Amino acid sequence: MTSSLMAAGLVALGLAACGDNQSDGGEQADAPTTSTAATAAASGASPAPSSTSLRPPTSEIKVSRAAQAPGFIFVAPKKVFGAKPRPIAETGAEIIDPKGRVRWFRPNKGKNVAQDFRRQTYKGKPVITYWYGRLSNGTGKGKAYILDESYKRIATVEAVGKDIEADFHDFVITEDDTALLGSYRKTKAGDKPVVEGVQQELDIETNKVLTEWHSLDGVPPSDSYEPEGARSASSFDYFHINSANLDDDGNIIVSARHTWAIYKIERKTGKLLWKLGGKDSDFKMGEGTQFAWAHDAVPEGGGVYRIFDNVTGDKGAPTLGDASRVIRVKLDEKAGTVKLLSEQEHPDRIATGTQANGQRLPNGNLFVGWGTSGVFSEFTPGGRMLFDAELPSGLDTYRAYKSVWKGTPSGRPRVAAQRSGGRLRVEASWNGSTEVVRWRARTGPSAKRLKATGGKARWTNLETRFSVPAGKARFVAVEALDKRGKVLATSAAKRVSR
Structure with missing residues (x-):
C-alpha cells in the first residue's frame, strides 16, 4: 500500500543528546527554550508549553x-x-x-x-x-x-x-x-x-x-x-x-x-x-x-x-x-x-x-x-x-x-504543561530514545507529591502532546515507558503554567 504521511508544518521535537544541545565542535550545552511557543507566536496563536527548542x-x-x-x-x-x-x-x-x-x-x-x-x-x-x-x-x-x-x-x-x-x-x-x-x-x-x-x-x-x-x-x-x-x-x-x-x-x-x-x-x-x-x-x-x-x-x-x-x-x-x-x-x-x-x-x-x-x-x-x-x-x-x-x-x-539502532540517552526526559480549563496540556520529549513507546503523566500539588494521572499516551514524535485531567495539579512529571510498560526514565517535576 502506498501512503502519504506528510506532516503539517514542523514536528515539535525533544532536546539534543542527554537533554542538551550541541555546540559547533560537538560539545553539549543546555538550551531550555521553547519551540512550540515560538512557532505559535509566529503564527499569531496563543503560546503553548513546550519541552524543547529544536525545529527539525x-x-x-x-x-x-x-x-x-x-x-x-x-x-x-x-x-x-x-x-x-x-x-x-x-x-x-x-x-x-x-x-x-x-x-x-x-x-x-x-x-x-x-x-x-x-x-x-x-x-x-x-x-x-x-x-x-x-x-x-x-x-x-x-x-x-x-x-x-x-x-x-x-x-x-x-x-x-x-x-x-x-x-x-x-x-x-x-x-x-x-x-x-x-x-x-x-x-x-x-x-x-x-x-x-x-x-x-x-x-x-x-x-x-x-x-x-x-x-x-x-x-x-x-x-x-x-x-x-x-x-x-x-x-x-x-x-x-x-x-x-x-x-x-x-x-x-x-x-x-x-x-x-x-x-x-x-x-x-x-x-x-x-x-x-x-x-x-x-x-x-x-x-x-x-x-x-x-x-x-x-x-x-x-x-x-x-x-x-x-x-x-x-x-x-x-x-x-x-x-x-x-x-x-x-x-x-x-x-x-x-x-x-x-x-x-x-x-x-x-x-x-x-x-x-x-x-x-x-x-x-x-x-x-x-x-x-x-x-x-x-x-x-x-x-x-x-x-x-x-x-x-x-x-x-x-x-x-x-x-538498526538503540539509543539510550543518559539525560532525563523533559516536560512542560499548561492548564486549559479542566485539562492539562502536556508536552513530553526525550531526544534520542528509540525505546519509548508511551508516556504517562504524574501530577500533584508539589514536586514531591505526584501520582499517575490519566491513561498512557502513545509516543507520536520526539515531542508528544497529550492531555490529562487537571484537578488541583500544580506540578507535573512524565514517565517514559517501553513496549512492555516498563518505566525507562522519569522527568524532573515542572510547575504547571497557566
Whole structure:
C-alpha cells in the first residue's frame, strides 16, 4: 500500500543528546527554550508549553510498503547550495523512523554542517558517526566524531599534515578500529596549481597516521574530466576524492568524482594497483559499466563493487546519461574485464549531479540516498520500490543510511504543561530514545507529591502532546515507558503554567 504521511508544518521535537544541545565542535550545552511557543507566536496563536527548542525538518513519506528492512533512517539535512534559507526549520543530523517521525536531532550551528551521518561499529559496539565543519566549493574542513548509544562523544578524528583538514565525503571505521578519512590539499603538479586527494588511515585513539596515499602519486591531472576553473580560478580540483573502503583483501578502494574512476591502493605501501573506469581504465569496460561523476564505491567481496553512478555532473560538464543509478559490477582481474551485474534507478529517473550513496541492507534490500534531490528510497533485490521519502524543498542530504539502532540517552526526559480549563496540556520529549513507546503523566500539588494521572499516551514524535485531567495539579512529571510498560526514565517535576 502506498501512503502519504506528510506532516503539517514542523514536528515539535525533544532536546539534543542527554537533554542538551550541541555546540559547533560537538560539545553539549543546555538550551531550555521553547519551540512550540515560538512557532505559535509566529503564527499569531496563543503560546503553548513546550519541552524543547529544536525545529527539525519533516520528511514527506511518499511510498511505504511491506518487506522493508528493520531500522531507523540516518540523514543530515542541509540547505541546497543556492537555495533560500528556511526560517522555520533547522538543519542537522537526524534519526527518523520509516514513518518520518524524528527520534534524534542535533542541529547545525552557525556555518557548520553535519555530513555522512550513519551507524558504524567501534570496539565491537554500535556507534553513530558524522563529520562536522564548513563547506567550500564542494569540499570541507572539519572533524569526524564518534558517539556512543547514550550520544556521548567518545572520539574525535582529524586529518594530519600540513595544509590539510578532514573532508566531509567519507569517514569509515574499519574492522581494525582504525579510521579511513579523506582530505584535499592544495599543491602543484609541475607548475600547475592543483588540489590533490589525500587518503589517510588513522589510529582512532591516538589520531596517528598509519597509512597515507596522495592522488598525484599515480593519477595525473590529465585524467580529469572536470573543466579547469569550474570550482576555483586559483587551483584545479582535478581528482575530488569522495569515498574509501577496505576491499576483502585488506587493500583500499578509493573513488574520485572528477576522474570518473575508482582505484585500488595497496594498504601498506600506497602503491596504485589498478584503476577502474575513466581515461585508460585497466579493465575493458563491458556494456553498461561506464560511470561518471560517481560516489560511494563499496566492495561487496569476490570482485564485486557497488557504485553510485551520478551519470551527470555540474552544469556544463560532460554527461553519460539522464538518470543516476546504483550499479554493481564484477571485475575479472586476470582477464582484465568488468561486467554489469545490476543497476537501480529511481522510478522518477532522478539525475543528481552531486552527492548520493547506495547501501546494501542485511536482508538484501538496497537503500539509496539520491543526493541533491533530497530523496531517499528502499528497494528489494529485484528492484521493487518499498519506501520513498523526500526532505522539504530547498534541503538535501549528502547521504542517507538505514540501520538498526538503540539509543539510550543518559539525560532525563523533559516536560512542560499548561492548564486549559479542566485539562492539562502536556508536552513530553526525550531526544534520542528509540525505546519509548508511551508516556504517562504524574501530577500533584508539589514536586514531591505526584501520582499517575490519566491513561498512557502513545509516543507520536520526539515531542508528544497529550492531555490529562487537571484537578488541583500544580506540578507535573512524565514517565517514559517501553513496549512492555516498563518505566525507562522519569522527568524532573515542572510547575504547571497557566
